[in-house]
Amino acid sequence: MxxxxxxxxxxxxxIGASLDVDLKWTSEGIVLDRxxxxxxxxxxxxxxxxxxxxxxxxxxxxxxxxEAHCDRCLGVYxxxxxxxxxxxxxxxxxGPEGFDRDDVEKLEGHVIDLAPHIREELILNLPIKLLCxxxxxxxxxxxxxxxxxxxxxxxxxxxx
Numbered sequence: 001m002x003x004x005x006x007x008x009x010x011x012x013x014x015i016g017a018s019l020d021v022d023l024k025w026t027s028e029g030i031v032l033d034r035x036x037x038x039x040x041x042x043x044x045x046x047x048x049x050x051x052x053x054x055x056x057x058x059x060x061x062x063x064x065x066x067e068a069h070c071d072r073c074l075g076v077y078x079x080x081x082x083x084x085x086x087x088x089x090x091x092x093x094x095g096p097e098g099f100d101r102d103d104v105e106k107l108e109g110h111v112i113d114l115a116p117h118i119r120e121e122l123i124l125n126l127p128i129k130l131l132c133x134x135x136x137x138x139x140x141x142x143x144x145x146x147x148x149x150x151x152x153x154x155x156x157x158x159x160x
Contacts, residue, residue, distance in 0.1 A: 003029070004045060004114040006058070011051045012110060018050040021060065023114075030119050034126055036069035040078060043122075045114060047085070056089045056107065062118050068130040072138035073146050083125050087117050 003025045011017035023046075027039035047060015062083045069076055089107040105117070137147035143154035 004043075004118060006049055006112045006114065007110060008049055008051075008056055008112055009110040011049070011056075015051050015053045018048050020048055021058075022046045027064070030115070030122070032066075032119075032123055032126065034123070034130075036071075037126060037130060038067050039122065040065045040067040043118060045085075045118060049112065052088075054090065055104065056112065057086065058089065058112060058114060059084075059086045061085065062121055064122060066122075066126070070132040070136055071130050072136045073132060073148055074139060075132055075146065075148075077132035081122075081125065083121050085114075085117065085121050087112075087114070 004023055006019065006021055006023075008019065011019055022044075024042050024044045027041065027043050030039050030043065032038060041064075044063040045060055046063070047058060049056055049058045062085055063081070064083075065078055065080050067076060067078050088104045089112050090104045091107045139146055140152040140154060143152060145152045145154065
């Protein structure tokens with residue numbers, strides 16, 4: 001089975017049928033396209049895929065651990081995330097009535113691969129400013145001392 005691939009062949013012939021899904025895979029190949037941020041350890045997906053008549057709804061949540069460099073103090077920190085995700089997959093190009101074309105993904109065969117969608121959600125849920133904590137004091141702009149570990153002794157500290 002491919003990374004985050006869900007075989008939906010069992011539910012394709014019955015509207016209303018669903019599959020419970022619990023997948024875990026390594027973060028290998030999942031690049032966040034953000035300097036100083038990466039996925040650490042495994043990524044999980046737990047949810048349900050349902051046949052909603054001409055479309056398949058994948059709903060659930062992603063769990064991962066993000067390792068990043070703090071934008072204030074430059075220290076490395078780790079943050080566990082749980083992100084809800086919903087995607088609609090259709091076999092036909094236009095999709096069934098009631099769905100906007102921008103809201104659906106094309107289904108190829110009988111396998112849904114959530115890997116690109118999981119990557120997308122991880123990237124979209126990264127904060128604009130990566131911080132180890134809201135109370136992070138950063139570093140001294142003069143000597144580079146980590147102000148979270150104590151007061152600067154260079155005498156040139158500029159308070160923000």
